[in-house]
Amino acid sequence: MARPRKPLLSRERIVTAALSIVDAEGLQAVSTRRLAADLGVSGPSLYNHFPTKDEILDAVADSVVAQVDLSMFDGPGDWRTALLEWARSYRAALTAHPNIVPLLAQGPGRRPTGLRMADAVFGAMVRAGWPPAQATRVGALMRYFVAGSALGSFARGFVDDPDAYDPAAYPHLGQAHLLADRQEHVDQGAFETGLTALLDGLALQFERLD
Amino acid sequence: MARPRKPLLSRERIVTAALSIVDAEGLQAVSTRRLAADLGVSGPSLYNHFPTKDEILDAVADSVVAQVDLSMFDGPGDWRTALLEWARSYRAALTAHPNIVPLLAQGPGRRPTGLRMADAVFGAMVRAGWPPAQATRVGALMRYFVAGSALGSFARGFVDDPDAYDPAAYPHLGQAHLLADRQEHVDQGAFETGLTALLDGLALQFERLD
DNA sequence: ACCTGAACACCGTTCAAGT
DNA sequence: ACCTGAACACCGTTCAAGT
Numbered sequence A, B: 001m002a003r004p005r006k007p008l009l010s011r012e013r014i015v016t017a018a019l020s021i022v023d024a025e026g027l028q029a030v031s032t033r034r035l036a037a038d039l040g041v042s043g044p045s046l047y048n049h050f051p052t053k054d055e056i057l058d059a060v061a062d063s064v065v066a067q068v069d070l071s072m073f074d075g076p077g078d079w080r081t082a083l084l085e086w087a088r089s090y091r092a093a094l095t096a097h098p099n100i101v102p103l104l105a106q107g108p109g110r111r112p113t114g115l116r117m118a119d120a121v122f123g124a125m126v127r128a129g130w131p132p133a134q135a136t137r138v139g140a141l142m143r144y145f146v147a148g149s150a151l152g153s154f155a156r157g158f159v160d161d162p163d164a165y166d167p168a169a170y171p172h173l174g175q176a177h178l179l180a181d182r183q184e185h186v187d188q189g190a191f192e193t194g195l196t197a198l199l200d201g202l203a204l205q206f207e208r209l210d
Numbered sequence C, D: 001a002c003c004t005g006a007a008c009a010c011c012g013t014t015c016a017a018g019t
Helices: A011-025 A032-038 A043-048 A053-065 A079-095 A098-106 A112-128 A132-151 A176-181 A183-207 B011-025 B032-038 B043-048 B053-065 B079-095 B098-106 B112-128 B132-151 B176-181 B183-207
Strands: none
Touching (some): A011 A032, A053 A098, A053 A112, A079 A098, A079 A112, A079 A132, A098 A132, A112 A132, A132 A183, A183 B132, A183 B183, B011 B032, B011 B098, B032 B043, B053 B098, B079 B112, B079 B132, B079 B183, B112 B132, B132 B183
């Protein structure tokens, strides 16, 4: 074929196709040859649009974080409600693409949407009366909790097999295998419980500021 | 050489060597050939001790989680102090081997030390008076926070270069490049602030139980 | 500028062969 | 049982060649 009049690829098409593979078959299923085949081109073509495979996956992670709603930080709402809504939107974006979450480990700093998010949270917290140093911490610790909840799905680890758990070794986990079934439910409950606790605790600290 | 009288390898030696590579050069530097070379054997030898490379890395992750102190759950202390000390020990174990953290994404369920940890937390919370359903959530949400804090080091993302941050795009991040320097400090502060908030919030929920 | 096939150095894993 | 070298199908990436 050689060069067509109109480019066959674009960064956007590549990112979309890569995310499809990640969602359907996991991170490890993404190879440059496979991704290119899905797009109807040959492997090396991708290098006209991204310098490395890692940067493709970076862009995929960025596209997921871009789905997080940040509008609650513009509105007139109080900081607590804004953090609550942001955390839920953030978690929803991540759990919609769970296979991508390990990729967020590299930190959001270099990714533009991660920066935009950090900026929005920090700005809103300062506007609400948090001192800048505290505002930085609030943004970071909320992110820890949300990322951890999407990443480390506590219940996902439990196998749906009673024989997997020796009661002598794990005396309190007799019912652990039941959790596999209700994984999403457990995660959801733990997330909401933790979110409430975190915001309650931050409210106590905010009261003590003056 | 063929088979020696005494085995050259053991699961433990393999895990130790793999962790050294992960710590020094990152997850991606671990290949079966490289790992075997560090151990003075040829690549396929590893398959006498582990069925796959993934299981080697799983064992490495397990060995890190095994460093977490759980003794505070046996003692006579209150649940809040136990959770506080556990969270710090947990975070210390993970931040000592930051490159391993993305691997924890697969969940702790299948790994024996992760199960032992879940069992200890759950048992101690129930003993302290938390209803079982809540005790499960408490264990999970604490894990979210600690894993997230080790994983997503908020500050790590910031590049130590003022030009990296266009003030028009990120109006509140003018000083962001300063964070790179103080990354560990920021993370530490955010972790402690979040930990206090989380425990304060859980204490409020605990009071409302009866 | 943007795509191609060929090529490079590397992977994880299998397996027959050695002791 | 535990190690070896050879081999398989794959990888990310480079590059000269095509339009």
